[in-house]
Amino acid sequence: MSDTLWWQHGIVYQIYPRSFQDSNGDGIGDLEGIRRRLDHLVWLGVDAVWISPIFPSPMADFGYDIADYCGVDPIFGTIDDFDRLLAEAHARGLKVILDFVPNHTSDRHPWFLESRASRDSAYRDWYIWRDPGPGGGPPNNWLANFGGSGWEYDEATGQYYFHSFLKEQPDLNWRNPAVRQAMYDALRFWLDRGVDGFRVDVIWLLVKDEEFRDNPPNPAWEPHHASINQLLQVYSADRPETLEVVEEMRAVLDEYDGRVLIGEIYLPLERLMAYYGRDMKGAHLPFNFQLIFAAWNAVQIARIVAEYEAALPPGGWPNWVLGNHDQKRIASRVGPGGARLAAMLLLTLRGTPTLYYGDELGLENVTIPPDRAQDPWERNEPGLGLGRDPARTPMPWNAGRNGGFTTGEPWLPLNDDHAARNVAALSADPASLLHLYRRLIALRRDHAALSTGDYVGVEVEGEVLAFERRQAGARLLVALNFGQAPARLPLPQDAPGAELxxxxxxxxxxxxxPAELQLGPEEGVVLALRPG
Structure with a gap:
């Protein structure tokens, strides 16, 4: 794989740090806990760890409201703890990717405290301030992603500031060159320490319409949907100038060798592709979330894969995601059998896969009692099923108290079956989903056709999706039966022999x-094809 970059042939593993491993008994995971569990990642076979935000924060949105971009929140440890984690990860051959949140800060960030102190503040234009609209209300109809208006009135200065999420998360003004420079300097702070890249939060929201025009209504919105979807985010998201900012971020990373820029982007396919940038100078990997929202059947998956492959710009490297900290767990969406099939799909498609901690165990969404709900979105819009806590619960490591996650009271409850569904138990069971992930990752490493080879044809026979991965004469056939009944699939006529x-x-x-493959219900296989 010497002709590809590490982030092209590698596998990324996302850790939600509050929930991975607690080392001090306060019930919240931390950097020292992650360090102690690095050997699990090595055993599994992944190449990089992406850590959700660890920066100083009031935790209104659990670290996505940052008060200092160049430090570590005491909940997670110290900067020395981070340096030690980084050094030990690198010693094990693991890359480290940090979560960068540039769209907004905490309302307790020194920049915002200074900004709201006076209309004449040198930092006033670092955020998005506007006079009231006609009648004294908000300047326009823009909404916040967590419910309600996106505008918050500041009594002291008589203006509104905009927040795409909570009112405690004021949006930065990315049209201000001083903001850009300060944020790029924050990137360099971590790059200089040896960080291998960044996943950039809500990167498509960074620049807003210069004229602050109202967003149009969404004719498809229904009352049981999130309130943000009442309007089409035409003027508050995905503005043309955003791509310029992404290219500037990429230029910062290009000052260093071998770093990767990953963008969180929830946009239609044609817009997603724009974030690769002109001449591939944007995000290396604009996150591809299509499988998360796909109907779980062979026809729809085949369509999504074909359209994505066809849409990629020349030189654009693909990537696939099936789970993350904002979405329902894979096993809850597709069931236990589907979770095994999903593992094979994710790790055999062309491009960089991202795994979410606990998915290798088949964790399902955990029911959170109302009095233990932590997610501000759930509290702001209760009853809509928008809460993200169920997919952020602690990692169960063994059958001990609290699954070995903490000696204290865990910040969220563990899965009810943690005494049986935990790393220690599943690692001792060769038939477990955990071992399937490990074997798939090893197979991907042993066969370059799976990690960096060409993707050839998608065909559907009933409920069976089949495709080939090819490189240097090697041909691997992946066949996935999404159905609940056995299925048959003829092997290609030019390669009638195969080895499972x-x-x-x-x-x-x-x-x-033999010439015809027999598949069980919800069975997936990888075959090495042999010419006749």
Whole structure:
């Protein structure tokens, strides 16, 4: 794989730090906890760890409201703890990616405290301030992602400031060159320490319409949907100038060798592709979330893969995501059998896969009692099922108290079956989903066709999705039966012989395969094709 970059042939593993491992008994995961569990990542076989925000924060949105971009919140440890984690990760061959949140700060960030102190403040234009609209209300109809108006009135200065999320998260004014310079300097602070890249939060929201025009209504909105979707975010998101900012961020990373820029982008396919930038000078990996929202059947998955592959610009490297800290757990969306199939799909498609902690165990969404709900979105819009706590629960490591996550009271409850569904128990079971992930990752590393090879054809036979990965004469066939009944799939006529390399069904041994492949319900296989 010497002809590809580490983030092209590698696998990214996301850690939500509050929930990975607590080292001091306060019930909240921390950097020292992550350091102690690095060997799990090495055993699993991943290449990079992406850590959700660890910066100083009042925790109104659990670290996505940053009060200092160049430090570590005491909840998670110290800057020395981070340096030690980084050094030990690198010693194990693991890259470290940080979560960068440039759209907004905390309302307790020194920049904002100074900004709201006076209309004449040198920092006033670092944020988005506007006079009241006609009648004294908000300047326009823009909404916040967590419910309600996106505008908050400041009594002292008589103006409104804009916040795309909570009122405690004022948006920065990315049209101000001083803001850009300060944020790029923050990137360099971490790059100089040896960080290998950044996942950039809500990167498509950075620049807002210069004329502050009202967003148009969304004719498809229904009352049981999130209130943000009442309007089409035409003027408060994905403005043309945003791409210029992304290219400037990329230029900062290009000052250093081998760093990666990943963008969180929830946009339609044609707009997503724009974030690769002109001449591939934007985000290396604009996150591709299509599988998260896909109907779980062969026809729809085939369509999504084909359209994504066709839309990629020349030189654009693909990537795939099936779970993260904002979405329902894979196993809750597709069931236990579907979770095994999903693992094979994610790790055999062309491009960089991102795994979410706990998905390798088949964790499902955990029911959170109302009195233990932490997520501000759930509290602001209750009853709509928008809360993200169920997918952020602590990692169960063993059958001990609190799954070995903490000696204290965990900040969120663990999965009810943690005594059986934990790392120690599943690592001892060769038939477990955890071992399937490990074997798939090893297979991907052993066969370059899976990690960096070409993607050839998507075809659907009933409920079976099949595609090939090819490189340097090697041909691997991936066949995934999304149905609940057994299925058959003829092998390609130019390669009627095959060897089974791996099945999602435990107990199916590697063996020669005749001209027709037999698949069990919800079974996926990887075959090495042999010419006739």
């Amino acid at each position: 390399l791996l099945s999602t069904h435990p107990g199916r041994e590697a063996a020669p395969v």
